[in-house]
Amino acid sequence: MKWLKRLFRSKKTAKPEKKMAMTSDQAEKMLRMIEHTQAEELSCDEVFDLLDVYAEMAARGEDVGELYPLVEHHLEMCPDCREEYEAVMRILEQRTE
Amino acid sequence: MSERSNEDWLTSLRSSGKAKQGALADLREIILNSLPYALSKYLHPTNPHFDPLIQEVAQETLLRVMDRLETFEGRSKFTTWVHTISVRIALTELRRARWKEVSLDELQNGMDSDDKMREMPDQDMDVEASAEQSEIMAMIQKTMMEILTEKQRKALMAVAVRGMPIAEVADRMGSNRNALYKLLHDARLKLKNHFDEQGMTPENILSSFEK
Numbered sequence: 557m558k559w560l561k562r563l564f565r566s567k568k569t570a571k572p573e574k575k576m577a578m579t580s581d582q583a584e585k586m587l588r589m590i591e592h593t594q595a596e597e598l599s600c601d602e603v604f605d606l607l608d609v610y611a612e613m614a615a616r617g618e619d620v621g622e623l624y625p626l627v628e629h630h631l632e633m634c635p636d637c638r639e640e641y642e643a644v645m646r647i648l649e650q651r652t653e
Numbered sequence: 654m655s656e657r658s659n660e661d662w663l664t665s666l667r668s669s670g671k672a673k674q675g676a677l678a679d680l681r682e683i684i685l686n687s688l689p690y691a692l693s694k695y696l697h698p699t700n701p702h703f704d705p706l707i708q709e710v711a712q713e714t715l716l717r718v719m720d721r722l723e724t725f726e727g728r729s730k731f732t733t734w735v736h737t738i739s740v741r742i743a744l745t746e747l748r749r750a751r752w753k754e755v756s757l758d759e760l761q762n763g764m765d766s767d768d769k770m771r772e773m774p775d776q777d778m779d780v781e782a783s784a785e786q787s788e789i790m791a792m793i794q795k796t797m798m799e800i801l802t803e804k805q806r807k808a809l810m811a812v813a814v815r816g817m818p819i820a821e822v823a824d825r826m827g828s829n830r831n832a833l834y835k836l837l838h839d840a841r842l843k844l845k846n847h848f849d850e851q852g853m854t855p856e857n858i859l860s861s862f863e864k
Binding site: 578580582583584585586587588589590591593595597599600601604607608609611612633634635636639640642643644646647648650651652653 | 687689690694729730733734740741744748790794809810812813816820831834835842844845848855
């Protein structure tokens with residue numbers, strides 16, 4: 557644990573220390589998002605403009621991660637876009653959840 | 654209703670009179686038949702809100718399709734492109750209804766220095782591991798307080814921790830979805846770079862949660 561304490565050694569700061577309520581699952585989820593963050597990421601609009609093509613390719617079983625890695629990455633990082641993609645896929649695959 | 658080609662759709666919708674009205678009616682039917690699949694995760698067709706919602710979404714979708722018709726690039730089926738629009742409209746509306754009573758300030762509850770971290774003890778974890786995890790979480794939160802701006806912290810907590818839709822957070826911050834995503838991206842990158850500078854990766858820290 558010493559390495560962790562060195563990592564987070566507190567600096568002198570004038571800000572009052574406040575705690576945010578977070579469960580361990582939430583902290584873990586946040587750390588995974590941070591871990592997978594890339595320097596360049598597409599915006600929601602850029603992904604939306606490609607969603608029709610991406611969804612059809614996925615429905616055909618093509619390797620969308622290989623063909624559109626930045627779109628795939630955005631969908632991993634953006635819950636809103638992820639939900640919309642999954643909803644479009646349900647339409648294309650004519651299935652319910 | 655026989656299946657139209659992309660060209661058929663575009664030609665009819667760009668025309669006037671019966672051809673255009675026929676295409677709009679067919680498109681409307683396709684949207685109404687497809688939305689139950691899209692919304693099955695959120696709303697059952699027997700729900701009294703279901704039918705008014707899909708009627709409203711279908712109408713709004715047709716307006717938006719006509720408005721953006723010349724942006725359709727033909728790389729997919731026309732109907733797939735329309736589905737992306739109807740889904741965006743439908744889910745935006747559902748999110749708005751679901752979160753309308755929730756303010757950003759509510760999601761920040763527990764930020765007072767006197768509040769203890771809400772944490773359910775993991776029954777399968779031994780005392781030492783649990784204490785270590787609690788210490789890690791406290792340090793993560795301390796880092797967020799020191800590294801991020803207040804706006805970044807608020808947005809990250811709301812989206813990544815509380816699960817509030819990005820569009821809803823953006824609306825409350827007087828921003829838009831793209832700008833909010835960029836704000837979140839900048840925040841994540843700051844944290845990642847900070848860990849890197851300290852010679853640590855989130856993966857190493859995460860390994861403590863896997864004990």
